[in-house]
Amino acid sequence: MKKPLLTLCLLSCLSAVTVAQDRLSGKSFATRSVVMGQRGMACTSHPLSTQAAIDVLRNGGNAIDAAIAANAMEGVVEPHVNGIGGDLFAIFWDAKTKKLYGLNASGRSPYSLPLAEFQKRGLKHIPSDGPLPVSVPGCVDGWFELHKRFGKTPMPKILSHAIRYAREGYPVHDEAAFYWPSMITRFGKYPNVRETYAPGGAAPKRGDIFRNPALANTLEKIATGGRDAFYKGDIARTIDAFMKKAGGYLSAKDLADHTSEWVEPVSTKYRGYDVWELPPNSQGIAVLQMLNLLEPYDFSKVAWGSPEHIHQFVEAKKLAFEDRAKYYADPAFAKIPVQELISKAYAAERRTLINPDRAASRVEAGNPALRDGDTIYLTVADEEGNMVSLIQSNYRGFGSGMVPDGLGFMLQDRGELYSLTEGQNNTYAPHKRPFQTIIPAFVTKDGQPFMSFGVMGGSFQPLGHVQILMNIIDFGMNPQEAGDAPRIDHQGSSEPTGEKMTDAGMITLEAGYPYETIRDLMKKGHKVGYGMGGYGGYQAIMYDAKNKVYHGATESRKDGQAAGF
Template identity: 40%
Template sequence: MQQPMIGTKTMVVSPHYLASAAGARMLERGGNAFDAAVAVSACLAVVYPHMTGLGGDSFWLMYSQHDRAVRAYNASGRSGYRATRSFYAGEAAIPQRGVRSVVTVPGMVDGWDAVLREYGTLPLAEVLAPAIGYAEHGFPLSRDQHRNTAERLAVLAALPETAAVYLPGGAVPAQGARFVQRDLARTLRTLAGGGRDSFYKGEIGGRIASFLAGEGGLLTPDDWADHAGNWEVPLHGTYRGLDLYQVPPNSQGFTGIMTPQILENFNFGAQGGGIAHGSFDYYHLQVEALKLAFQDRNRVLTDPAFASIPVQELISKAYCDSLAARIDPKRASALSSAPVGSDTAYAAVVDAAGNSVSFIQSLYFEFGSGVTAGDTGVLLQNRGSFFSLDPGHVNTLEPRKRTFHTLMPAMAMKAGEPYLLYGTQGGEGQPQTQSALLTRIVDYRMDPQQAVSEPRWVWGRTWGAATQELKIESRVPEAVRVALADAGHDVRTVGAYDGVVGHAHAIVIDERGFRSGGTDPRCDGQAIGW
C-alpha cells in the first residue's frame, strides 16, 4: 500500500504531478495557500486539458486564518442573453458537443482573480508562470490524456482548431510525447499582463466571442463583459462531531452533506460489532443513502436565482434521519439517477499558517464541447448542455442562468480548525466518493492515501446507458459483489483501479499539526509536502 505524504508545514494534492509542483513552487517563494491553489488550478488547465481549462468553471472552499471562517466562491458561468429554448426549436435536447453546446460563459478565470484579490500575496503573472511555461515549452503527455484523446478521437477531429492542438500531425500523440500549446501560452501571457478584464472585457474575450459569432454560436461580447462570480456562505452539516462544509446551489454540494448525515444513523466501524469496511453492508448502505439524496437533488437543483431551493430543509438532521429510516438493509431500491458528465479535476492546498483551499474545476465532458476558440487555444466547456429544454423542468434553459452543477469541493472542520480537505473527479461519483473518504478516514481510521486507494464504486446512469449500474472495482471480493447483485443492485465489475470511479484526493491535518496527503493511484497525481 502506498504511504501518504506527510508534511509538518505544507501540503499540495492534485491529479497531475506538475500541477502539484507548481503549487509547491509558490509556497517555496513565500506565497500562501491561495497563491498556490491558483497556480495549481492554472497549471491543471494546461497539463490536464482533457479535464479542465480556461474555458471551464470552478468552485472554491477556503479557510483563512485571518477570517477564521470557511468561505465559498462560485466561479461558474451563466448562459448567454440569447440562450433561449427557441434557439433549439425542433431539438429534443441541447447538443452535447460542438458550437451549439457552448451555452455558458466560462467562470474559472474570474475565480482566479477573486481568490487572489481577496487572499493572495503574489502577483498574477508570477502565479501563472508555471502554466505559461508548460504551455509554451511543452510537458510529457500523461497516460490519462493519451487514453482520453484516443477515446475521443472523433470529437477532437471534428473541428480544425481543436484537431491542430490535440491531434498534432493528425494522430493521437504518444504517452510521454512533448505536448505544446503555444496559442494557449499567448493567451495566458495576455491574461498575466492584463488581468481578469483582458479575458472578459478585453482582447481574449473579444477574440473568443468573434470566433463563436462566426460559427453560429450563442455567446456575445456582452455575455463575457457582464460575467461575475459570487462569494457565498457555504452550507454546513455535521458527521460524528465534525463540521462539514459544501458550496451551495447551483452546486450539488448539499448531497455531500445529506449522504453522510443519512449514513450517520448506521454503525460504521469494525469496533464493537460495527459494520466492517468492505462488507456487503458497507457498500449497500453507502449506495442506498446516495440514491435518496439524489432524488431530492434531481427534483430541485438549478440556479437559486430562478427557483426556490429548500436546501436547509434537505440538509437538516431530522430530514436525513427520516431518509435513513427508508433504507432496506437487505434490498436495493429502484430509485434512478440522471446522467451527467464526469470529467473534472479536484485539488487542495494547506500552507504553514493553516490557510486551506479545497477546489474543483471542469470542462464538463472530457475535452468539453470539443470547440477550441480560434487561435486563443481556449477549449470551451459544454456545461450548459445539461440545461433542459422542457419548460416545466426546474433546470430549464433561460437567459443568464446557471445550470445544475456537479462540482462540489468539500472541507471538514474539527474544533473550529480545518481537519479534512477532500474531493474527486466524476459527476455522479463526487458525493459517493466523498462519503467513502469521510467514512474511511473518520470511522475506520485510514490515512488519506489508504482512503483514496481502497476499492471504490460509482452508482448511476451515464450518458447512453439504459441501466442504473453499480460499477464496482474488481478488488472488491467476489462474494461481496455477488451479495450486492443478489440484493438487487445492477452490478458491473470494472478494473482493479478503474478511472470510471474518479480521481480522488485528500489532505488530513491531525492534532499534531501534521499534514497528510493522499492522491489517487488511478490518475497522474502527486502529494507534495514538507
C-alpha cells in the first residue's frame, strides 16, 4: 500500500508544480506582464533603443529627447525597418499645456521628376527599388522640429548612444538577422549596399557584431551641425551627386526646400474614449472611420475571436479602405473631406452596407459632402507627464537600395505609394507628398492622457490600431494582453496606388483561432487562411492617472523591450 500512496503523492506534487508554472493571472496567450514605472517609461522594438531612451530620461532629458535617442538607435540596430533615409510622424502630449501636438515629417517627390517620365517608360506602378521611388527623407528634420519646440537635452548628447553603437558595433538580434540576407540578395546589385551592410562578404548572422562607421560619421555631422548639415551641407551634396550617378532625380534643392509640418490631430469618440490620429497624407483616419462603423455593435454580447467579431471588423475595414483609396493624399494637392469622413453621420450611412450574414465582394468608396476650404514604432513618457507617440520608416524594409557614397544609410522607397493614374487624389506630381502608411496614435479620456500606442506594418496599421483598442475597451484586456492576442488581417481592398477591390479578399488569422470560427466565416463567404508574419509591431504606454503610474507593453513578435523606472 505504501508504494501506490507514494506514487499518488509524487503525481500530486508534479501536478501542483505544473499548475504553478502557468501564468497566475491574465489571458492564456499573454507572453509577459505589463511593465510599470512612475518616473519614466520607454517601449521600443529593440532593447538597446529602449535603454538609450531610459538613459536620456535618467539624466534629465524629457520624453522628446528620449524618443529621438531611441529613434536614432533604431536606425543603427534595426536598419531593416527604418533609418534617417525615411520619414517620421509623431503625436506629443504636452503636460504643461495639456494639449496634443502632431508633426508630419514626411518628404516630397523630386521637383525634376514629372509624371510624364513614368508614362514614357510605360510604367503602370512606380517600382519598389532603384532611384524612381526615392522621395526626400523627412526623419532628421522631424527630430529637430520636435527638439526645437519641446526638447531640452543638447542634440550631441541625445545622438551619442546611436553614434557609439554604430561605431563600436552591436550584436545582431533575431529579427534583423532573419531579414538581412534577403536584403543583400535584393539590393546587392546596387552601389555601396554590400560594402555598407555586408562588409564581411555576407549578411551578419544572429549574434554577429555589426558596425557601421559611415553612419556614425553621418550622425556626428548631424549632432554638431544640426538639421542643415543633412539638408544643406555635405550630406545633401553627397546625396545629390549619388542620385545623379544612379539615374535618379532627388537633388540638393529638393533637400534644401524640405519642411516638416505641424498639424492638428483629429479624433473620434469610441465608447467614451477619444482616439487621436493624424490627418492625411497619412492613413490614420481609417482607424477613426472603422471605429465609427463598429461603435453601435454591442461587443459585450459578442465573444472575442468569434465569427461575429471578425466578420464585423473585416466588413468595417472594407468600407473604410475604399475611402482610403479614393481620398487620402497630400492635402496640398487634393481636397480631402476629413471631418465628413470621420463623422458619426457618415458612418451611420455607410454602416447600412454591412450585411451581418454575408461578406461583401465589392464595395465602392462613399461620397461625403465636400466643404470648401517595414517601420518602427516607439513611445516614451517622462516624469513631468509628457508622452510621445512616434513612428518612422523607410517603407519596404531597408528602403530603395540607394545607399549614397560614404553615408551609411539607405534612402526610402516611399514614392512607390503614388498612383500613376491621372486624375486621382494620390496621382504622382513633383514636390508632392505620397500617401503614407505610417501612423502614430494617442487616446485621451476626459481630457487626460490615457494611452500612447502604435502598430507598425504597412497597410495593416489601421487594422492593428482598431484591434488593440477593441481588445482593451471592448474585451477588457490589459495593454500587454491586447498586443499579444492573435491578430486578424484582411487583404484585397482597393489601394491608393490604383488597385481595385475585385472580390471579398482574404482574411488571414494568426494561430489561436478555433476551426469552428474559420468554418463559420467561410459560410459567410469569406476566404480564410493562416498567415505567417505581417501582423505588425506594437508598443504602448498606458497612464494610470489615479496612481500616477505608467504601464508599458511591447511586441512579443519582435525583439522589443518595455522598461520603466
